[in-house]
Amino acid sequence: MPTIPFMLLCGTLLGLSAGFIMHRADFCLAGMFRDLFLFRALFKLRILLLLIVISMFLFESARLAGIIHLYPFPSFGSPSLAAPFGGMIFGIGMVMAGGCVVGSLYKTGSGSVPSLIAVIGLIAGSALFAEFFPWWSKITANATFLKGKITLAQALGLSPTLLAATVAAIALPWIFTIYRNGGWIRPIYTDGSLQPWIAALLLSLIGFISVIAIGMPLGITTTYAKAAAMTESALCPTHYAGLKFFQRTSLQYTQPLTGELLRGGPGKDLDAIALIQFPLVFGIVAGGALSTLLLGEFKIRWKLPFRQYLSVAIGGVLMGLASRMAAGCNVWHLLGGLPIMALQSMLFLVGLFPGAWLGSRLLSRYVIR
Amino acid sequence: MESTQTIEFDITGQICPSTMLIALREINRHIVSLNSGELKLVFRTDNRDCTNTIPEAAGNMGFKADVQKSDSVYSIVISKE
Numbered sequence: 001m002p003t004i005p006f007m008l009l010c011g012t013l014l015g016l017s018a019g020f021i022m023h024r025a026d027f028c029l030a031g032m033f034r035d036l037f038l039f040r041a042l043f044k045l046r047i048l049l050l051l052i053v054i055s056m057f058l059f060e061s062a063r064l065a066g067i068i069h070l071y072p073f074p075s076f077g078s079p080s081l082a083a084p085f086g087g088m089i090f091g092i093g094m095v096m097a098g099g100c101v102v103g104s105l106y107k108t109g110s111g112s113v114p115s116l117i118a119v120i121g122l123i124a125g126s127a128l129f130a131e132f133f134p135w136w137s138k139i140t141a142n143a144t145f146l147k148g149k150i151t152l153a154q155a156l157g158l159s160p161t162l163l164a165a166t167v168a169a170i171a172l173p174w175i176f177t178i179y180r181n182g183g184w185i186r187p188i189y190t191d192g193s194l195q196p197w198i199a200a201l202l203l204s205l206i207g208f209i210s211v212i213a214i215g216m217p218l219g220i221t222t223t224y225a226k227a228a229a230m231t232e233s234a235l236c237p238t239h240y241a242g243l244k245f246f247q248r249t250s251l252q253y254t255q256p257l258t259g260e261l262l263r264g265g266p267g268k269d270l271d272a273i274a275l276i277q278f279p280l281v282f283g284i285v286a287g288g289a290l291s292t293l294l295l296g297e298f299k300i301r302w303k304l305p306f307r308q309y310l311s312v313a314i315g316g317v318l319m320g321l322a323s324r325m326a327a328g329c330n331v332w333h334l335l336g337g338l339p340i341m342a343l344q345s346m347l348f349l350v351g352l353f354p355g356a357w358l359g360s361r362l363l364s365r366y367v368i369r
Numbered sequence: 370m371e372s373t374q375t376i377e378f379d380i381t382g383q384i385c386p387s388t389m390l391i392a393l394r395e396i397n398r399h400i401v402s403l404n405s406g407e408l409k410l411v412f413r414t415d416n417r418d419c420t421n422t423i424p425e426a427a428g429n430m431g432f433k434a435d436v437q438k439s440d441s442v443y444s445i446v447i448s449k450e
Contacts, residue, residue, distance in 0.1 A: 026418035031385055038386060039426070098384030114384050189420040189436035190443065297441040301382035301415060308384050368387040 015283020086326025091355020097315025109288025121316015217336025
């Protein structure tokens with residue numbers, strides 16, 4: 001099958017499934033971190049950990065079986081202290097926006113106007129990043145350490161299998177203990193709900209298929225930069241032409257199944273990034289919409305206090321900025337990078353916790369009254 | 370016999386986690402009347418997630434929570450067990 005239709009079909013189906021599953025299981029990654037700080041609730045974070053552990057097992061098994069052609073995955077770089085900083089800004093943003101970069105998409109699909117505002121904020125944040133990209137890229141480069149090392153295994157000079165086996169040795173008794181205490185199940189009151197642990201299992205399979213078929217885990221945030229590029233190039237082409245960020249080629253890789261060399265970047269062109277991410281974004285929105293429509297719960301929801309609109313807009317801008325500052329969003333780092341123990345992703349997580357804490361404080365103090 | 374009073378809050382459409390925060394605030398504000406059985410609180414929401422989080426929090430505080438769906442909106446009824 002030629003590359004373009006294959007990638008379009010694959011991305012749409014993966015996005016559609018992810019959006020549908022996330023909506024049915026209320027799989028909100030922002031909520032997982034926020035509820036830890038607001039309500040001392042650990043259940044959802046436990047589900048995220050399960051998803052990361054299953055993904056680690058799947059990715060490592062596939063690597064050993066020789067069916068992962070690009071390892072570490074494309075676009076992961078050496079660790080930089082810019083990553084925890086970006087993670088922190090991202091954490092504040094996702095809590096204020098009431099959903100992360102993916103959460104905002106499936107919630108938009110389910111009829112939430114504030115989530116659409118967060119998406120527009122994400123585009124604006126990406127445009128803002130383009131303005132100070134040269135400065136930030138210098139800081140990132142200066143703060144980079146362990147040059148040439150991408151994963152923890154590479155940094156330690158150990159086999160990834162050994163590290164994954166160590167994690168498995170710790171995780172298996174933990175999973176079993178939680179299972180014995182009934183900690184994987186939650187009561188269900190809504191129609192058509194999916195137990196979050198099933199969602200975690202299915203989402204790790206979706207990530208796995210993405211790695212095998214597309215060559216990398218799920219990532220969508222460069223789409224927001226592309227949307228910013230398309231808007232800016234149409235509205236102020238001279239200014240757009242002077243922005244270095246949009247001239248970059250940030251991705252160059254060989255499609256693992258078709259063997260075609262693909263290139264792309266955050267600029268306005270319909271390149272490899274568009275081919276990989278646009279179908280995913282469309283699919284996630286459509287998946288959220290489909291799930292809601294099938295339940296008879298679709299309704300355009302827009303009535304909410306002005307403070308909340310302001311919060312989602314600011315949250316969206318912060319996430320847009322941060323996902324470029326940290327070279328990826330929470331889905332990219334947590335669901336794609338952590339399972340291969342990418343150092344950049346581990347640092348992103350280090351920043352995400354204090355960010356989500358700060359976001360929760362801002363939300364409960366100034367936004368929700 | 371004294372009848373039970375009901376206060377209804379329409380919090381449809383709001384961003385997460387305002388539904389939960391508002392519910393917690395109102396449960397705490399009316400805790401005496403809820404405990405005496407004089408009052409029931411009803412939260413109308415379209416946020417599917419909080420149909421789990423609110424009953425769980427109410428249960429931890431010793432209250433009963435019923436969830437009903439009508440016209441694409443869920444009503445969470447909090448009362449004394």
